[in-house]
Amino acid sequence: MMIKVGILGYGTVGKGVVHLIEERCSDIEIKHILVRSKEECLDDHFTVDFDVLLEDIDVLMEMIVGDSPTYETIVRALSKGIHVITSNKVTVAAHLQEYIDLATKNHVQFRFEASVGGGIPWIESCIKAKRVDQIHSIKGILNGTTNYILDRMAKEKIDFDVCLQEAKRLGYAEADPSADIDGFDVQRKIMISSSLAYESIIPFEEYDCISLRKIKLVDLEFFSKKGYTIKYIGFSKTKGNQMYGSVEPVLIRNDSLFASVDKNNNMIELYGDSIGYLQFVGQGAGQLPTANAMIQDLLDIVEHKVNKIEFDKKLNMDKTMCKFTYVFCANQYQFDDEIIKNKIEVDGRRIATSKPITPEERNEYLNCIMQLDKTCVCLRKEED
Amino acid sequence: MMIKVGILGYGTVGKGVVHLIEERCSDIEIKHILVRSKEECLDDHFTVDFDVLLEDIDVLMEMIVGDSPTYETIVRALSKGIHVITSNKVTVAAHLQEYIDLATKNHVQFRFEASVGGGIPWIESCIKAKRVDQIHSIKGILNGTTNYILDRMAKEKIDFDVCLQEAKRLGYAEADPSADIDGFDVQRKIMISSSLAYESIIPFEEYDCISLRKIKLVDLEFFSKKGYTIKYIGFSKTKGNQMYGSVEPVLIRNDSLFASVDKNNNMIELYGDSIGYLQFVGQGAGQLPTANAMIQDLLDIVEHKVNKIEFDKKLNMDKTMCKFTYVFCANQYQFDDEIIKNKIEVDGRRIATSKPITPEERNEYLNCIMQLDKTCVCLRKEED
Structure with missing residues (x-):
């Protein structure tokens, strides 16, 4: 059965997705591609109308930047029973729970492999x-x-x-x-x-x-x-x-x-x-690796592979x-504080290593230093 | 629906699989565990009889070493319409095509995630x-x-x-x-x-x-x-x-x-x-990572996730x-050959770097050297 796809966003990644689908996915049809202006419409697959974009498609693939009009479009698509695949971490981070709930309610999938780690199947x-x-x-x-x-x-x-x-x-x-x-x-x-x-x-x-x-x-x-x-x-x-x-x-x-x-x-x-x-x-980014991750999501939908996602805890x-050792580097600040275990001066930078402290203590300390010396950098030292 | 599993091999990995199933998989029942002797039978789940092992199970999980009686048992299981999961690379490497064909014919899965890379989902x-x-x-x-x-x-x-x-x-x-x-x-x-x-x-x-x-x-x-x-x-x-x-x-x-x-x-x-x-x-090995990979295969079977495997090419x-640069190290051999680009002697070892040569040329050259100097080691140099 032919799967019909709508493309929202025809920039670098969007063009990569269209290229991979046309070249490698014989049973997937690109039905609509939404672009910003009528001048960008190359043939009748292209549209500037969000209503047309969501007409007669099985899957919406979204790869624009930012949360609007993404959010509204994803909600409309899921509500209409259209699967959604996105690479847009801004909208995923803002509405993950809502998107998953809406997808579950409408018996479709919300997939976002490309939103973290690009082409890595993370x-x-x-x-x-x-x-x-x-x-x-x-x-x-x-x-x-x-x-x-x-x-x-x-x-x-x-x-x-x-x-x-x-x-x-x-x-x-x-x-x-x-x-x-x-x-x-x-x-x-x-x-x-x-x-x-x-x-x-x-x-x-x-x-x-x-x-x-x-x-x-x-x-x-x-x-x-x-x-x-x-x-x-x-x-x-x-x-x-x-x-x-x-x-x-x-x-x-x-x-x-x-x-x-x-x-x-x-x-x-x-x-x-x-x-x-x-x-x-x-x-973690780039046209084809990101497009590849989105196609993987698409093929999982085609093959009826469903992942169980829950946020019950x-x-x-x-x-x-937890406590960590932090290292502070600054040009002026003296680091004569109880929290500091040792310090050194190298090439005009003062470098101070803390005792094991909580992130909360670090945040307070760093805020204080930043009032006095804006050159301060804080690094966490990973345990050996 | 309860999935019933037979376990072939109750060594380190087998015990890990049983432990993970009992602790974490509520809808999977361990029906039979095959052991080598009656003394090892702890309760009536245990058997020494291969016929009993394959009675009334949906999935056979195999983790013994070597190709016999593994091969015969896997063939019998697949032919009876039982899914098979194995960690045994010896039997997979020897019979992969046959196992896949038999699984396809009998509408079951043959899975072998744990046979390469242990716990890595490779x-x-x-x-x-x-x-x-x-x-x-x-x-x-x-x-x-x-x-x-x-x-x-x-x-x-x-x-x-x-x-x-x-x-x-x-x-x-x-x-x-x-x-x-x-x-x-x-x-x-x-x-x-x-x-x-x-x-x-x-x-x-x-x-x-x-x-x-x-x-x-x-x-x-x-x-x-x-x-x-x-x-x-x-x-x-x-x-x-x-x-x-x-x-x-x-x-x-x-x-x-x-x-x-x-x-x-x-x-x-x-x-x-x-x-x-x-x-x-x-x-890449170890009790729980290997058992984990086998449980992942089992859950994919439970969730009806099927991978398409073909060997059509x-x-x-x-x-x-292709050509590579090889480096040879030996105690005695002089490496005064046309194939060698440069050589050096360090701490009693002679180290010689080849011109770019094919693996076939390397094999012939190494065979000749080994007749004369059994201390010879050959390394491939990866391109920078």
Whole structure:
């Protein structure tokens, strides 16, 4: 039976999806493609009318940016009994529970493999792991732009701003790169992943989020000599009914897998109680990898493969449930505080290592420092 | 509906499977467990009779070692319309086509996720990737024992034989470790993976297989100083109707992902034409990870998830389709041959690097050397 698809968003990824469907999926028909203006309509598959887009289709594939008119369109589609596949983490993070409930009510699927980790089959693997195991923690390099910047800084000894400009030139970073480098993109991706893994939705705003913007080449070089790489990590863990989640730069041993993830690649790890650590690495963005993930969702719908997604548990974000060692780097601040275990001055940067403290204590301390010295960077040190 | 399972093999993995089913799968009943002697029968679930094992079950879960009586039992089960799940790579590699054909004919599933990569969801991911992409190559650390040995040799400067003894003591290696260290285990795993990826079965005996047995600590240390790690790799690639596959020690750059795979972990990579490189890392063996993979197969059967497996293509093993740079290490042999680009002597070992040559040329050359100097080790050098 021919499956009829509507395409919402005909940019880079949208064109990739259309290309892969036309080239490789013989029993799928692209019925409508929504574009912004009549000038963009190349033939009668194209439309500017949202009503036409949702006419006589089985599946809506959505890949525009932002939450409007995405939200309204997804709700309309699901309510009409149309399956929805999206790559849009903004809308998934904002409305995941509502979308899943609406899909269940209307006996259709809401799928979002491409919203986290691009081409990596992470969402599917996470849901699958949960069938057998309790997942205790998740950790990931979930943003290609910031990994590209950190990798170039380290390998070519170039400062943050130069790498950011280069990332923009190559199309890895947006003109306004805030979502990438201030962590909001990873915040949504770790929230979506954690919701699935722990079966509980905690709003993404509750995840600690430390910007990467102030990281300096001298910081990377100092830690490199000590055997550490800096990676921008989305992280969460659970204990009983509590969970803690964050986005922040993390010091990782040079010989670990995470340290070897280069260029704009992504890596995601889960820890399950019988499976142990599982890691997945691949292209976290890009036209064809993202389109591939959406086609995988589409083929699962065609093959009637249904994943069970539930958010029955009630976890609370607890910023005191665990302790970490944090490292602070700043130009002026003296770090003469009880919380600090030792400090050193290198090339005009003061580097101070904390005693084991809770994220809540870290947040308070960092807020105080930032009032006095805006050059301060805070890194979490991963246990060896 | 209650699914009834028969268990063939009640060793480490079998006990893990029974434990996970009893603890976590409420709608699955363990009907029979086959053991070797009446003394091992703990209650009336246990039997020594193969006829009883296959009575009134929906799924046979098989995890014994070797091909007999496995083969006969799997054939009987599939013919009776019983789904089969196995972790036994020996029987999968020997009879994959026959098992799949028999399962298809009898409208049941033959599943073998645990036969390659233990707990890593590799077989599923490989089949899934192939739905959209042509897979061009596969590469993997597929044997935990040899990775443990190489990792300890490198990190603790201990020679091969000592590490092998330690692996035996820890239960990572068998009393007769030949299948691990001579490569036959990886040969079967890369054959199973390649058959799925390229949709063509090529007998595992046709894959080049170089033993790891003669590797020396001085070799590891020499290459370590040059920035390379040695890993024992299963590899295959295709070009048109040709393919080449091998098991051999490979020189890998220290900063690559493969070099960071430590202890007895496994890592598997595929390259697909739209997805690019995808890598999967996790525990390639062990009681609970292997049992977990088998339970995942069982849950897919319960949820009526069916994977399409076909071997419609006809590829030929071609040992001249590609060229590689090989490095030879030996105590006596002089390497004064046309095929050698440069050579050096370090700590009593002669180390010679070849010009780019085909695997066929390498095989001939290595055979000649081995007649004269049995200490010779051959490593493939991965392109930078």
